[in-house]
Amino acid sequence: MELKYVTTVCPFCATGCSFNLVVRDGRVVGAAPFQRSVVCDGKTCQKGHFAYELVNSEGRLKTPLVKRDGELVEATWEEALGIIADRCRDFSGNDIAVISSANATNEDIFVLGRLAKEVFKTENFTSMAAFGVNASAGSIAGIAKADCIVAVGNIAESHPLIARRIGNAIDKGAKVIAIDSYESPMAVMATEFVKSAPGAEIEAISDAAKFVEGENIVVLYPVGMSSSEAAVAKAASKLAEEKGGVFCALPAQSNGRGAIDLGAAEKSFSEVIDSDSIKAYYVMGEDLGPIDAGFVVVQDSFMTGTAKTADVVLPAAVFAEVDGTFTNAERRIQLLRKAQEPSENVKANWQIVCEVALKLGQDFGYETSQAIFGEICPGITYEEISKDGYQTPAGESVIADESAPALVSATEEYPYVLVTGPTAWHGFGGVGTLSENCQSLLREVPGMFVKINTEDAKELDLLKGASVRVITEIGEIKAPVKITDEVEKGIIFVPTMCIGNECICMLTGKKRARAAKIEREV
Known part of the structure; x- marks a missing residue:
């Protein structure tokens, strides 16, 4: 052995x-x-x-698939690439959207960007990191040395090891101000809690300013997936500037920072996804749900909702099967090392993209991921970053102008206000296809759930684990309830997750909060 x-x-x-x-x-x-x-x-x-x-989940894709007679069937790489080459000639320029996972390596994203811009010649290249927030100052280790920290959101569950640094700072006497719409684990951990009314996060940040004092101030904001992320981030950044502190936005995805740096955030994710002009999609490692378009190519490690509706599916390696790099929230480029070989018909994302480009007439010429990294960071080798990585200098914060979120109130028809946030077992849930394939995580949190106040549960005659329908004006989901006093009466919490056939987007669309009602399942 x-x-x-x-x-x-x-x-x-x-x-x-x-x-x-x-x-x-x-x-x-x-x-x-x-x-x-x-x-x-x-x-x-x-x-x-x-x-x-x-890594070795039973859900792994292990061979190319192509759609024949409405069904995905196994195919060879040559067949799959041939179909892509033939069909992509039917589309041109901005007819095509190219979507990158922000959990892909820098090398994968860089090469996919070349495919988008040089081969497809489309401006529609984006990722789930593209929410208009480009701000990364300070360091993770430096958080523990701060004397005042403002946490805008539930960092304890979105980025638990950053929360650990916040805990280190508290142990040394730091003041920590948490801003959230319910008594989240981050709020419990903090020394001051400023409760935000749902949709009034910007006002809460302003209210929190009176508690902020010190010589070493850090303001942290975990970027979610709502339409108002940039507006809230701008308010948090302004607070940091006014108090002489540093501001760092924390992407939800492992390489969200890298996706921003490599141009997969120049075009708004929402703008691309919501466009009626897109006729074809090339999706690398992201689950967008079912897509109805003229032609859809997916390269992924798992059979996602998007892959199920694709015309061609290409099996991709996971993080443990590749050499490459991620850039974390503090701008540190770190090395991933191949731990096992992928299955015979599974390839690294960058290799797949290179083969597609070659089939379409352009040879990128890369033989190794190191060669790609050499173009991303000229003069730096994998060996040089192998110990502690390489931390790039902080650039100026660039945050998009965006409308502030609107205050959400209950109505006669929808008597509760639904708020959202991360969960420790699945994060922000945009990477649901990863956590869904970790059985230990699923055993703890197998799907969506609803946190409801004790008094509200009594009024609805609900016991722990009872199945309910949560309904908003745009849709509904079914989920079990968790009865808790973390949320106040009239507030319900559903995690920002996409798991199985349920997704928070069914309830909220792109809003941070919505009025809702609950109906007990009979």
Whole structure:
């Protein structure tokens, strides 16, 4: 038996924690701490601890698929690439949208950007990191040295190891002001809690200003997936500027920072997805739900909702099967190392993109991910960043102008106000296809849930775990209830998740909060 440890970077959030993958006879079988990590000091959250489980999940795609007679069937790579080449000639320029996962490596995103701009010649290249927030100052280690921290949102569950640094600061006497719409774990952890009315986050940030004082002030904001992320981020950034502190936006995805740096955030994600002019989609590693378009190509590691409706599906390697880099929230470029070989018909995302480009007449000429990295960061090698990574200088914050969220109130028809946020077991949920393939995470949180106040539960005659329908003016989901006093009477909480056939977007669309009603399942 051959046993070895391979150091890599977590594929979930933008904290960028490192850990060791345990490899037995060439196969990933577990995870172990990497004590020398400058980011996480050998610690991980639940997601990082169980991330290894997705590597050899039964849900992995292992061969190309093409649509024949309305069904996806197995095909060879040559057949699949041939169909892409033939069909893509039917579309040109901005007819095509190219969507990158912000959980893909820098090398993957860079090459996909070349495919979009040089081969398809489309401006519609974007990712889930494209919410108009480009702000990354300070460092993760520096958070522990702050004497005043403002946490706008539930960092304790969106970025748990950053919350650990906040806890370190509290232990040293720092003041921590949490701003949230319910008594979240971050609010409980803080020394001051400023409760925001749903939709009034900007006003709450203004209210919190009176508590902010100190010589070393840090303002942190985990970027979610609503239409008002930039507006809230701008208010948080303004607070930091007025108080002489630093502001850092925390992307939800492991390489959200890298996606921004590499141009996959220049075009708004919402603008591209909502466009009626898109006739074809090329999607790398993101689940957008069912897509109805003239032609859809998906390269992914799992059979996502988008893949199920695609015309061609190409099987991609996961984080443990590639060499490459992620850039975390503090701008630290870190090295992922291949721990096991992918299955015979599975390829790295950048390799797939290169083969598609070649089939369409353009040879990118890359033989290794290191060669791609050499174009991203000229003069820097993988060997040079192998120990602690490479932290790039902080640039000027650029945050889009955006309408502020609107205050949400209950109505006679919809007597509750639904608020959203991350959960420790699935993060912001935009990476649901990753956590869905970690069985230990699913055992803890198998799907959507609804937190409801104790008094409201009594009035509705609900017991813990009872199944209910949560309904808003745009849709509904079914989920079990969790009875708690974390949320006040009249407020319900549903996590920002997309898991199984349920998605928060069915309830909120692009809003941070919505009026809602609850109906008990009979």
